[in-house]
Amino acid sequence: MSARDLKGSGLTDRLSAAADAKAALLAKLKPKPTVTDPLFEDRAALREAERKAELAGVRTARADEKEAARQAAADALAADAATIQAAEDAALAEKRGARKERKQLTKAEAQTKRDARYAARKAR
Numbered sequence: 001m002s003a004r005d006l007k008g009s010g011l012t013d014r015l016s017a018a019a020d021a022k023a024a025l026l027a028k029l030k031p032k033p034t035v036t037d038p039l040f041e042d043r044a045a046l047r048e049a050e051r052k053a054e055l056a057g058v059r060t061a062r063a064d065e066k067e068a069a070r071q072a073a074a075d076a077l078a079a080d081a082a083t084i085q086a087a088e089d090a091a092l093a094e095k096r097g098a099r100k101e102r103k104q105l106t107k108a109e110a111q112t113k114r115d116a117r118y119a120a121r122k123a124r
Contacts, residue, residue: 009017037043
């Protein structure tokens with residue numbers, strides 16, 4: 001409608017035209033109905049499955065790292081224990097060797113004393 005058409009119209013016509021214009025503006029601002037993707041839930045489920053798989057992979061990797069660290073610590077502890085045991089064994093072997101040597105010397109001394117007594121008896 002142009003301005004000339006409104007000139008000859010009555011008050012009610014103008015009010016109804018204004019109400020129609022206002023309703024048209026409000027209709028423009030009214031939110032449109034949303035279009036939902038039919039595959040939205042499927043994609044959401046797929047994303048969730050991927051997230052869970054990734055989370056499981058990360059957990060497995062962390063558990064493996066933790067187990068490797070635990071194993072390395074146990075191996076280091078075993079190596080330390082083996083080193084200590086080897087040192088103790090070496091000290092014990094040295095101690096035994098020294099004792100055998102002392103016994104051998106004592107035995108030799110006893111032998112020489114015995115031989116000396118025998119020779120002294122023979123000399124009489």
